[in-house]
Amino acid sequence: xxxxxxxxxxxIDLPEAGHARxxxxxxxxxxxxxxxxxxxxxxxxxxxxxxxxxxxxxxEDAEVSGTLRLGAVELTSAAPExxxxxxxxxxxxxxQDPRASINPVHRIEDFLIEGVVQAGMLSRSEARxxxxxxxxxxxxxxxxAVMRRYPDELSGGMLQRVMIAGALxxxxxxxxxxxxxxxxxxxxxxxIVALLNELRVELGVTLIFVTHDLELxxxxxxxxxxxxAGEVMELGPTAEVxxxxxxxxxxxxxxxxxxxxxxxxxxxxxxxxxxxxxxxxAPGCVFADRCRFVTEQCTSGRIDLVTVAPGRRxxxxxxxxxxxxx
Amino acid sequence: MSGIEVRELRKTFGHxxxxxxxxxxxxxxxxxxxxxxxxxxxxxxxxxxxxxxGLERPTSGEVLRDGVPYEPWRASGRQRxxxxxxxxxxxxxxxxxxxxxxxxxxxxxxxxxxxxxTRADAERRARELLDEVGLGIRESQSTPRALSGGQRQRxxxxxxxxxxxxxxxxxxxxxxLDVSVxxxILNLLNELRRAEGVGFLFITHxxxxxxxxxxxxxxxxxxxxxxxxxTERVLSAPEHPYTRDLLAAVPGSITRExx
Ligand SMILES: Nc1ncnc2c1ncn2[C@@H]1O[C@H](COP(=O)(O)OP(=O)(O)OP(=O)(O)O)[C@@H](O)[C@H]1O
Ligand SMILES: Nc1ncnc2c1ncn2[C@@H]1O[C@H](COP(=O)(O)OP(=O)(O)OP(=O)(O)O)[C@@H](O)[C@H]1O
Ligand code: SF4
Ligand SMILES: [Mg+2]
Ligand SMILES: [Mg+2]
Numbered sequence: 001x002x003x004x005x006x007x008x009x010x011x012i013d014l015p016e017a018g019h020a021r022x023x024x025x026x027x028x029x030x031x032x033x034x035x036x037x038x039x040x041x042x043x044x045x046x047x048x049x050x051x052x053x054x055x056x057x058x059x060e061d062a063e064v065s066g067t068l069r070l071g072a073v074e075l076t077s078a079a080p081e082x083x084x085x086x087x088x089x090x091x092x093x094x095x096q097d098p099r100a101s102i103n104p105v106h107r108i109e110d111f112l113i114e115g116v117v118q119a120g121m122l123s124r125s126e127a128r129x130x131x132x133x134x135x136x137x138x139x140x141x142x143x144x145a146v147m148r149r150y151p152d153e154l155s156g157g158m159l160q161r162v163m164i165a166g167a168l169x170x171x172x173x174x175x176x177x178x179x180x181x182x183x184x185x186x187x188x189x190x191x192i193v194a195l196l197n198e199l200r201v202e203l204g205v206t207l208i209f210v211t212h213d214l215e216l217x218x219x220x221x222x223x224x225x226x227x228x229a230g231e232v233m234e235l236g237p238t239a240e241v242x243x244x245x246x247x248x249x250x251x252x253x254x255x256x257x258x259x260x261x262x263x264x265x266x267x268x269x270x271x272x273x274x275x276x277x278x279x280x281x282a283p284g285c286v287f288a289d290r291c292r293f294v295t296e297q298c299t300s301g302r303i304d305l306v307t308v309a310p311g312r313r314x315x316x317x318x319x320x321x322x323x324x325x326x
Numbered sequence: 327m328s329g330i331e332v333r334e335l336r337k338t339f340g341h342x343x344x345x346x347x348x349x350x351x352x353x354x355x356x357x358x359x360x361x362x363x364x365x366x367x368x369x370x371x372x373x374x375x376x377x378x379x380g381l382e383r384p385t386s387g388e389v390l391r392d393g394v395p396y397e398p399w400r401a402s403g404r405q406r407x408x409x410x411x412x413x414x415x416x417x418x419x420x421x422x423x424x425x426x427x428x429x430x431x432x433x434x435x436x437x438x439x440x441x442x443x444t445r446a447d448a449e450r451r452a453r454e455l456l457d458e459v460g461l462g463i464r465e466s467q468s469t470p471r472a473l474s475g476g477q478r479q480r481x482x483x484x485x486x487x488x489x490x491x492x493x494x495x496x497x498x499x500x501x502x503l504d505v506s507v508x509x510x511i512l513n514l515l516n517e518l519r520r521a522e523g524v525g526f527l528f529i530t531h532x533x534x535x536x537x538x539x540x541x542x543x544x545x546x547x548x549x550x551x552x553x554x555x556x557t558e559r560v561l562s563a564p565e566h567p568y569t570r571d572l573l574a575a576v577p578g579s580i581t582r583e584x585x
Binding site for chain 2: 016040041042043044045047048059096097098099100141153155156157158161178179182183184185186187188189190193212213214215216218219252253256257258259260264267268269270271
């Protein structure tokens with residue numbers, strides 16, 4: 001098992017009103033090549049910033065510390081040419097807002113093939129052929145006709161599938177999927193997820209899968225990372241995290257999931273309060289002001305992410321107690 | 327009937343009308359009611375919403391608002407303003423509907439001013455709404471660029487609500503929210519419906535979400551309505567094979583477990 005992604009105390013600070021505000025705070029994790037890491041968490045918890053960082057892209061004015069390695073490249077200090085080569089050959093990304101990230105005046109064909117043709121990876125006709133084959137695998141009807149269309153002429157889900165095809169065309173070894181299937185109906189989603197799984201099994205592609213859909217994470221991801229306010233709350237094998245969450249935030253997320261059975265007339269449970277930015281939170285647990293199990297120890301000092309079971313880590317005072325008292 | 331009704335909507339695209347987006351769609355939502363519009367990608371959901379907003383004109387068919395023919399696609403400037411108060415939409419991709427130069431709080435405030443509030447009242451209303459969708463001071467003072475996807479989506483929801491619309495169309499507008507924030511927003515919308523009689527058209531791929539916020543559901547398939555009925559019935563005893571396929575494709579076990 002080779003580690004393809006390695007983060008060590010990886011931190012992004014953004015300047016705010018004269019002081020630095022951490023938006024990603026000390027992420028430490030490893031991703032094995034060919035596996036799938038799922039990232040879930042509160043809106044604004046840093047999921048997109050983290051995935052973009054894996055593409056070597058950081059917000060303007062960001063202060064980055066710690067290390068973030070992808071293959072042999074240390075992303076926090078890589079030269080622009082190195083990052084460019086990495087994006088061209090090794091890493092593909094599917095962004096969260098397809099319409100905001102595609103140029104509306106270019107036809108789908110140009111969007112899909114220009115990159116690989118200009119990089120000299122494929123001839124124009126090879127690239128066309130591969131693009132059409134990919135669109136077909138994305139279950140887009142009449143892929144040749146889709147190639148001639150403009151982004152505005154496609155529905156949200158069709159455009160999202162075009163974006164996925166675009167990320168796959170250079171056959172990357174790491175695929176970053178930021179809410180890549182949220183705008184898709186469940187049947188289309190199921191087929192795309194099957195395709196992603198195939199890529200993983202057949203070609204050993206590593207997947208980073210950012211999603212709000214815990215179910216979907218359960219189907220696709222080996223490991224699940226739960227983020228809150230830029231910090232890892234819980235990390236472990238997906239099936240275990242979902243069936244027996246260790247961290248109160250993970251448990252609260254599971255409770256908020258809407259169900260297909262049971263009483264739908266009552267209010268859905270949601271976590272009261274809002275996320276406090278790390279800069280204004282009390283010392284200690286970032287989830288403290290919203291946690292129903294909060295105790296005095298929660299805010300009296302730093303709480304580390306600790307190993308709680310083989311392969312499982314969690315960041316909560318209760319995890320620091322001896323086993324019998326938890 | 328007070329509410330929105332569409333009759334036999336047809337919409338084609340392309341020089342020869344070769345893309346049939348809607349092929350005779352009819353349904354109605356009463357004022358204060360909530361209808362879920364579900365269906366495959368490309369089945370015509372957003373096109374229906376765009377027609378109701380006047381952003382697209384149907385090839386044929388008609389829209390009735392409170393029983394009267396309604397042609398928002400023909401609206402003049404003044405009528406557009408009225409329409410904005412009547413129907414608001416939150417799109418799938420909120421980035422494009424928020425002015426990139428405006429701070430979120432200013433965008434929401436100016437929407438409230440459109441509804442006729444004084445500047446001070448509008449400011450207060452904006453803060454209230456932003457608070458209700460879970461955006462704090464920092465997010466409110468930011469421009470859309472410096473927000474996360476879900477924060478932008480919530481800003482767009484707050485902005486749409488600031489106009490105090492009689493009807494709100496949500497086109498995949500809660501899809502990019504984590505389940506806890508999503509629950510908070512769904513509860514807020516249910517509350518608006520109960521307290522102010524706002525009507526909702528909910529376009530979503532999430533069948534479990536449809537259960538919590540709608541009483542009726544329409545299933546579109548290639549531009550046609552294949553199923554229409556009380557949401558609970560459509561989801562528990564679907565009649566059309568396509569609806570059955572949709573339900574069967576919902577992943578995993580969490581959503582099938584009773585909470
Ligand atoms: N360019 C930027 N400048 C300043 N702040 C930013 C910028 N981009 C993101 N942020 C802030 O950083 C935090 C993390 O953002 P990020 O987009 O990573 O969240 P996310 O977890 O992807 O959320 P969502 O689920 O809503 O997409 C948020 O609080 C956001 O407001
Ligand atoms: N401006 C346009 N020009 C040409 N075709 C269009 C245009 N707008 C929409 N279409 C086509 O109409 C059909 C219906 O699109 P629509 O956006 O309504 O689908 P949708 O149900 O919202 O799908 P999704 O769930 O993927 O968003 C699609 O085949 C789309 O390509
Ligand atoms: S440390 Fe305390 S506040 Fe934080 S999650 Fe654990 S119990 Fe809750
Ligand atoms: Mg995001
Ligand atoms: Mg759509």
